[in-house]
Amino acid sequence: MAKIPLLGKTLSELGEIVKDLGMPKFSAGQIAGWLYDKKVATIDEMTNLSQKNRERLKETYEVGASSPVHEMRSADGTVKYLFRTPEGNYIESVYIPDGERATLCVSSQVGCKMNCMFCMTGKQGFSADLTAAQILNQIYSLPERDTLTNVVFMGMGEPMDNLDEVLRALEILTADYGYKWSPKRITVSTVGLRKGFERFLRESNCHLAVSLHSPFPAQRRTLMPAEKAFSITEMVEILHRYDFSKQRRLSFEYIVFKGVNDSLIYAKELVRLLRGLECRMNLIRFHAIPGVDLEGTDMDSMIAFRDYLTRHGLFATIRASRGEDIFAACGMLSTARQQAEKE
Template sequence: MDADKMPLLGMTLEELKALAKSVGMPAFTGGQIAKWIYGRHVRSIDEMTDVSRDNRARLSAAYTVGCAAPIDAQHSKDGTVKYLFPTRSGRFVETVYIPEEHDRATLCVSSQVGCKMNCLFCQTGKQGFDGNLTAADILNQVYSLPEHDKLTNIVFMGQGEPMDNLDNVLRATALLTAPYGWAWSPKRITVSSVGLKDKLKRFIEESDCHVAISLHSPIHEQRAQLMPAERGMAIVDVVELLKQYDFSHQRRLSFEYIVFGGVNDSPEHAREIVKLLHGLDCRINLIRFHQIPGVPLHGADDRKMEALRDYLTAHGIFTTIRASRGEDIYAACGLLSTAKKTADEGL
């Protein structure tokens, strides 16, 4: 990755047209560049063969495509693959490719190096925060994925809090869904959040992608212990915000709920969840907890998870138990971390 040059990846069509004019090329060349990048996934400017050699040289002097292949891959016994991608800042992020049945494949992308939220149960939060990913860094996880042509869905549930890097996440999702970009339906993309209220409001209004909220407890005091963000933005206020929008059609609202044995799996929690989400058109994904070092939490047993699912479903909230994937390579929910993967330390 040539960090001294500006990446073309992550630029909008209008920006590419303006760039073309700024270096003495006709504006329509910007459209050609967009097709080479977003349509054909070229890895170098020299591959843009319908752009003249002189114009390619002019472009290459200050710009680069901005893509970089993963430098490491770990393969799970269940088919999940965890990739390590370099960023333009010289750090690294983990991205998880999850093949599923019926030709479905999901990519879990990261939006930050580390995370500020410091949730008790999340390994990413333990590494601290090392910076936001650029739109090019985010898109490169899709662009340079070896299986990119097999993808059917993208979830922003990797490292980082997407709403804490909102401008770059919005730019990335806009390019993924733009007719001149990847041209994906926004219904194939889900963006998660702990519930940063003001930024969540902006995301809902500026994007049509699905929304997933990390819930993990419906009780304020307990959620604050699990998720420090609750102290600044209570989940009841987040839910009130969500009730202002229509999720009854194609756009989906879901809540992620990691189930901790003896902590948030009681009948009281089930009743409080129903009370909290009353009036919202939404679904809940129950997630198994994956043990991380130094955290006094453990997963709930199958009986408790099934009882919670059945109660919520019986009370009108469609609820599923999400299958755990990639746990043997530390790719499952809450396990992503690149604390020791810096440019100086290498692998």
């Protein structure tokens, strides 16, 4: 039988494990230290546990870390990693170095249910939720893990659709027994799901990024079917109830499509929609994907769009395009691997 990963267990869960195995209560903290501070590969390396207790632990459990099975390196330093889950599915993580900042984009699901028009992951359909262990393994087994300054949940999947496991991973990343990261180093992205949206706002202090892409609900619905169940206007009403002026940052992601949402009519409506919110707008150039009749707009249009927003009180930036030479769009590398295995 497959052993159970210790990676992804919270301190309270580790406490239950050592209790069930008849180990001293303080062993839970020791195991957490080996996992999240020293980042060991095997239980045998947990040398402050007695040999007898290590053997007990190994009967049912393992660390549960696994290295990437493939990587692609861009000329700009970006690295896309492909991980294989125990069930044989593939997920992607992207390491993005930028001066003193190094960001890892992690996945929270295999595939995605949201089916956004412009997203390759959505074209895969949904296969499985990732466990907290599988989410954290993308950090734990990253060759550059010691250089990381930030993590963004913007990879494959919708984090709010797997919120229990995402919140468990966030607890471990920010807890004193875990990675001890400030919530300011972590951003969670969402298209907006009613069942998880307010719960995330209540239970986490991490930054929030909302995928917007159109300020007009009818058009957003054609780009993002999730709009039908939970409108952007409802989301904005909820966001007004929370304070984003201190610890937590609120941002909106806006992919700029040529001839679709790049005119100043859209910029004006964004200013109206988001008026009164302490937030920023990240403008993103579209990475083309197969079978989708959308194009990225030109840089002059993006600059004009950004400048209009900024002049009218909505701070906006143009996100630098990275890794275009290595299947940059989310889901493309895992899709290619899956198709290759079927052939």
